[in-house]
Amino acid sequence: MITSFARCTMPDTDGYKDRAHAGRQLARCLRHLAGQPELLVLGLPRGGVPVAFEVARALGAELDVLLVRKLGMPHNEEYAMGAIGSGGVRVLQPGVPGLMGVTQEQVEQVTARELAELERRNRLYRGGRQPPRLQGRCVILVDDGIATGASMLAAVRVVRGQQVARLVVAAPVGAPATLARLEREADEVVCPLAPPRFHAVGQYYRAFGQTDDEEVQDLLAQAWAGPAARQGNQDNRKERT
Template identity: 55%
Template structure:
């Protein structure tokens, strides 16, 4: 794999470079690219376009530590999948009621996004397909681990995780569950996903909807 220059310009460039690292999947009829919103959508949109694959969502939400929302104590996904980080929970003495409060709040946001992004469009079938899960990076890997767990429950033929940057620890954890993990760089010390992008502004709901609408129109046109 060609070495990449860090920092990456933005998520769009990251997606183009990531697609170049996935040549084996170009033209596969069973291929499906699933983005983790919101930051994973611009990356995944470029991957799906380059690989001529349909694009859809794997909705996940990080469970942030109370008072430190950027620190993940776990994650949840559509369909009820949940992953918790017992080391962080134990180290910080987080109570079960506190975990449940955060989970309930993030479940409401998950449902809001499901409606906001997908509308009445049904989720795609994953059974028997090659599914590539894409995010803009892996720090702890909590959200991707729950995404893999949620996707695996639907019986895909192959489950691939593809990200531009990741911590080595997250890659190791995700690799225990996915069939393959593709990452462009594992810089050390990792310092968080945003440290490896020049432009890392928050992806908005409107941007997510626009990218999905474009991909879905292209898919509907090809299938008509």
Template identity: 50%
Template sequence: MTAMYSLFNDRVEAGRMLAERLKEYVGPGTVVLALPRGGVPVGFELAMALGAELDIMPVRKLGVPSQPELAMGAIAPGGALFVDTQTMRAAHVGQAQFDAVLAQEQSELARRETSYRGERAPSAVEGRTAILVDDGIATGATMQAAVKALRERRPARIVVAVPVAPAGAETDFAAIVDEFVCVAQPALFFSVGQHYDNFGQTTDEEVRDLLERARAGGK
């Protein structure tokens, strides 16, 4: 089914278009950190185009209990936590409800990190350019948590790169990243998926396969 305002055929095309905006980062001094699951196909294309290492930055959205797709925060490894207090208040989410969602997502975050990476240590980012990639930004909560977690690892430069985001999204990151790169920021923005013709769910198996292919040089 074709999206009403589609900009990309799929995440593969989106990743290749994003790579055109990031050619200055070609080489081993760059590491691409993709947000699972949907950011991994985008990140794979970007890493292959740049000749860069690909790894994941596991994050989990903290959804409002009555509207799970609406983010009231997000978490990332190392205890990174981003909380949208305004959304919590608007949705009348109490602390006990928040804590229950947080505990559930912490468990899922740990499961996914083990599932995707196994026993391998995270890629070294200290002193390198780290590019955080997702298939798009809606509220920005998960990317905010990812930036917070990444900063603890002391990269030389943090770049947030996405195919699509709402107009003005870069202002949320201006003070916390070195660069914000986005292919398109349409005026009509209801969800990330509306801008893709094909936006099927990326599976755990696909994530693992793309990481293995990246380690094998894209084969």
């Protein structure tokens, strides 16, 4: 197992301008994977997709999405009590149910609500497009940051079930303790910024607005288009800015 969050460091310790900048910086730490046959980058919607887009472009890799949903605490949705992913995968934090008074019934209610949202996003982002084949491929899972790690852990377990050749977890910033736990699940963990006093992902971005569905759809459309169409879309975006 190779761990890169300790040796691939950011020269700019203040963090990142935005998710696109973070993706370009992250791609520099993943250059050793460029040229892998059938390399696949999977972004975790929504915030992970702009990062993954830049990584896939830099590495010349195929881009797709892997849908997971955080299970927020009933009275504090920002704090993850677990996560769900495709194929019925559910990961719960240690002590759940029971932690902070959370009941099994509440866990099931939150799971049902987030499963409905997962299915909505799958229809919205993918339409009739089939999911990519994972078996035998080198897969890079990308998010915009890793805090509790619940969503990434669910994603890892979804991908592990598909008999991939190699599984890499990558994020621009993460909590050191969480990254260390993910080492036990992935073949490689790549994270250029792992501050010892990590508090929240957003504190390491100067611009960290919410990524909306339209942006995810736009980036996927570019990635799934041919080279000529993709260049045209990028030129149009430049004209608008």
